[in-house]
Amino acid sequence: MVDAAPETAVANGIAGPAYDEPPIIEVRDLNIGYGGKAALQGVDLDIYRHEIFGIIGPANSGKTSFLRALNRMDAFNTAMEVRGSIRLNGKDINDWRNVYALRSRIGVVFPLPVGLPLTVYENVAFSPRLRGIRKKAELDEVVERCLRRAALWDEVKDRLDSLGSLLSGGQQQRLTIARALSQEPELLLLDEFSIAVDPVTTMRIEDVLKELRSEMTIVLVTNLVQQARRLADRTAFFLMGELVEIGDTEDLFEGKVTDQRTTGYIEGRFG
Amino acid sequence: MAWYVDRAAQVFVFVGGISAIVFIAGIFVFITKEGLDFVLGPLSLGEFFTSIEWRPTSNNPTYGALALIVGTASVTGFAMLLSVPLSLGAALFIAEFATGKTRETLKILVEMLAAIPSVVWGFVGMSIMHPLIIRVFDVPLGLGVLNAGLILGLMAAPIMTTIAEDALKAVPDTYREAAEALGATRWEVIVKVVVPASRNGLLAAVLLGVGRGFGETMAVLMASGHAINLPTSVFDSVRALTATIAAELGDTVQGGNHWGSLFTLGILLFIVTFVINLTADIVVRGIRKK
Amino acid sequence: MFAATPLNRRSHRNQNVARAVFFLMTVALVIPVLIIVGTLVVRGGPALSWEFLFTAPRDNMTAGGILPALVGTIWLVVVALLASVPVGVAAALYLSEYAPDNLLTRTINLAIINLAGVPSIVHALFGVGAFVYFFRFGASILAASLTLAVMTLPVVIVATRESLQAVPQAFREACWNMGATRWQTIRKVVLPNSISGILTGVILEVSRTAGETAPIMFTGATAFVAFLPESVFDQTMAMSYHLYYIATQATDVPEQLTFGVALVLIAIVLAMNAVSIAFRVYLRGLKKW
Incomplete structure (x- = not known):
């Protein structure tokens, strides 16, 4: 092999x-x-x-x-x-x-996307916060990087405070990818x-x-x-x-x- | 760290979870503890269940609870005669016929009916129903089986209506659609499909209604006339098990025979309601398995 | 070809008759609520005044107001909530978030059904035996409130469990997949999205607690105290017991006064209930997923 x-x-x-x-x-x-x-x-x-x-x-x-x-x-x-x-x-x-x-x-992305009923920002900051990252600047940086990589940043950068669970299906799917990436x-x-x-x-x-x-x-x-x-x-x-x-x-x-x-x-x- | 917090939380909610068991067991233990001296001492089961002489305060006390049992049974029975058909009819209307705003309004009114405190019901029995019964039926006293039964029927109705409605709603719409597609009217669907399919739930609703009526205290105390009596008509006054405890406990000495006899009535009430609730639960579990 | 046969017509008529009969039955159930509330308003309304609400009874309960009973009911409700809400929410969290489907869980559920089904006077006996004598709290707000707390525990548990279970399982799994512990998941996602439903249940419990009489008769409520309670070890007047007392025990109480007390009590209870219902309707309109 x-x-x-x-x-x-x-x-x-x-x-x-x-x-x-x-x-x-x-x-x-x-x-x-x-x-x-x-x-x-x-x-x-x-x-x-x-x-x-x-x-x-x-x-x-x-x-x-x-x-x-x-x-x-x-x-x-x-x-x-x-x-x-x-x-x-x-x-x-x-x-x-x-x-x-x-x-x-281990990051996981499933076919049916689940945007948590938190803001877009908090969806992506969820895992970093679990790891103990508290500094706003650091979180901002992680959130932006992950959303960019998941090809979602341009669409949501102006509404990071709206609920992740109310995004469209395709956006939620990319949100879950961003979230998985935020776990590093x-x-x-x-x-x-x-x-x-x-x-x-x-x-x-x-x-x-x-x-x-x-x-x-x-x-x-x-x-x-x-x-x-x-x-x-x-x-x-x-x-x-x-x-x-x-x-x-x-x-x-x-x-x-x-x-x-x-x-x-x-x-x-x-x- | 997060792991330890998680463990601690798990222990905390587990303690909360078993608290329900602790309390129900505690109720049984404490009422048995207070009633035990009486049960092992002066209580004669023969007298308790066959005599109507409830004279715990006389010099030669007797503890015949038959009249109290009959009192509770007659009031509850009368209440159910009124309440079972009305509640099931109301449940059928709300679940099968009513739509939109009507449905919401009726549900809210039923909920309001459930919210009226029992002492207010008792007061209504004394101050509104009592004179009304005297005037309408031309009888000397308006406090009795009729008054308490009507009040109790209205009190037990919301729980029966709500649970029966849940049971009817639990019948899948596909059954109704299939029957209607065959040309059955709504009425035929109800009689031939919906009611048979929700039989157990409706039975559980009636059982819980009986339990509610059986255990009601203040309303019965105030509306039944509270006289020891084997009723021969619906206008007769009666006395209920629950009402006896409520009326007499305040005048007893802790640990005395009278005190113990009232706790013994409590044990009886506890066991009967426990059996009713257990039966209702088993009946409901029956539907869920299907 | 689609002309109605006699059989068709008969079953159609049956349907209309059934509909009308069931409607009348429903009306027969809900009309009394309106009659009762209406009568209490008409006959008790004139008794209401600031003086009625904010002074103590006078002249052997035949005059004066209800202030000590109002304040006493507030004490009883608040202490009962402090005891039952944490326990009830914990129990609901256990049942909804942790409990496996086993014998213990079924036993807990059965215990909850029974706690709700045991007659209120039996709860009173338990309160007397346990809180007044065994724990030596005496007849006091503490003993009465704890009795009420045990009795209304199922209300909190059932309402909380329902609103916890309304949070989709997928949200929990999404959190767990990121490595969140069960507790972190509950705290960050499950509770924030069910807290309003829990609050609805708590308001409903306030309504239940405020109206109960039997459980407090021998555990802490008293017919008359001239002063307002200062600690949980005091006895207190309460609206429900006050109504019972002046309706059955006191003599020469003007009818208007008794109706006034009943009106205030039912107003408190129905208002809390209405708030709970309105809150629920409002929540149904809020879309979060």
Whole structure:
């Protein structure tokens, strides 16, 4: 699995994935179920630092469950059962005494955006405040930087005091991205982030994600195979709770696959 | 730091949460503690449930609670005769027929009805209903089963109406639409679909109404005439369990037999209302499972 | 082709009859409120004056005003709120934000239903046994208010729980995902967005507390004291008990005076209730998400 960095990253002059370092995420024999019904079975995979790791697959293939498990969101839903091991930086995520500290290092963006019923400013300042940042100037700086990166700043800079929960769907989606970035996470989990966002904005955010790779690791779940192709260094294909294929994105898209179902999905024959 | 605050908060709200259990258990423990000497001593269950001689202050005291039980039962029963049909009818109207402003206004008026304090109801019974009953029915006394029952019926109505309306509203609109699509009128939908589907909720509403009437104190004390009596007509005065405690506790000596006998009435009231509420809860839980 | 059959017409008539009958039943329930309030206003209204509100009763309650009873009711309500609101809000927070669906939670819910369902006179017996004698508070504002607090606890819990649960779960998950603890989530997002609903419940509780009589009869209310309460260990007059007393125990009280007391009491209670309802309607109009 230790390959050279994909050429695109090198060409952009941005540090590529650190395949020669130990992985940031090691997943072994992960099984997820809801009330006894399996959603994901026997998944083994590694994710490396500074990598954009794409996950593709049709609905109900277990992609979202996988993301939820990484952030220990099973604690929110008593029906969700997670077995197997997930290690973050070599340490099992269930061994973190303080699950809040774990979550604060992982940013999450879900397909249905949730703008908190706080002002736009406070939405983005929420996490920095949790970290203990109190100085107004410092908070201002973080808020502006994150909103700019999420391609939202120009639209909201004059109404930072309006409620985040009353922004439009697309704006709320970018607000949640800004909020995730404000955590300065080691790991950013994105689940179909572009569903509520127009194509131009999607492109802008995709460009930002490419830049962010130098600062963090990104797991990108997407229903758009071309988005995975544009962004991901490596891509995994999930189908009906099973990890079918994992490999260099370019290889998958060029047909170098071990399972023909992967090519079938990528070429749009099902899904 | 935040982690410790979180832990402390969790402990604090947990204590708040179990306080409800502590209080309900505390009520049982304290009334039992005060009533225990009497229950283990002078109480004869035979006399308590079969005699109408409630003479706790006589030189040769007797503690027959039958008249009090009958008094409570007759007033509550009469109240329910009035209140159950009216409340269920009102709930049906508010839930199934009324719309917009009418609905909101009626709901607010029902809420206002619930808000009138029981002592005001009792006062209304004494000062408005009492002369009215004397004049309308040409009877010597207007304080009795009729007066207290009417008052109690109006007092128990809001809780029944509100809970019954919730139960009716809980029937999914898809049921109604499906039945109406088959050509049923609103009335047929109500009779054949909505009422059967909300049966348990309506039953729970009636039970809670009974519990409310059974436990009412001040209004019954003031409107029932408060005379120990097995009623033979609705104009007869009666005396209720609750009213007996309210009227007599002030004149007793702490720890005495009279005192203990009143706490024993309290134990009886506690157990009966507990059973009523428990039954209503089980009935309601039945709907939720479905 | 769509001409009404006799069957159609009959069921249509049934519907109109049912509608009319149910409407009349509803009216039969709500008319008494208007009659009662109307009668109290007409017969008690003339008693109202500044002197009535701001002086003490005189001449064996047959003249004078209601000041000590008004002040006493305020004491009772305030002390009862101080005791029940923190406990009730904590209980609602536990049930809404922490409690797993287990036997303990079901027991707590059952206990709340029963606290609301136990007759007020049984609460009074509990208050006498527990607060007056066991904790040795004596007959006092403290004992009476604590009795009222236990009795009205379910009102706060139920109202608070409802307004907490009206805050969408997605907001909590969004906070947790940023690493906020449960408490931080509650403090920064859940409580600020439910505080007005909680306040509505508290106002409703004030209305309940102010009108209760049985629970305070033996725990702290008294027929007459010449002075206003100075501490929670004093006995006090109260509006509800005052009405009971002058309506049933005192002699030669002018009718107008009794009606005046009833009018003031019901005005306090219904006003608080109306405020609570108006507040709720106003909140429904506020859109925050």
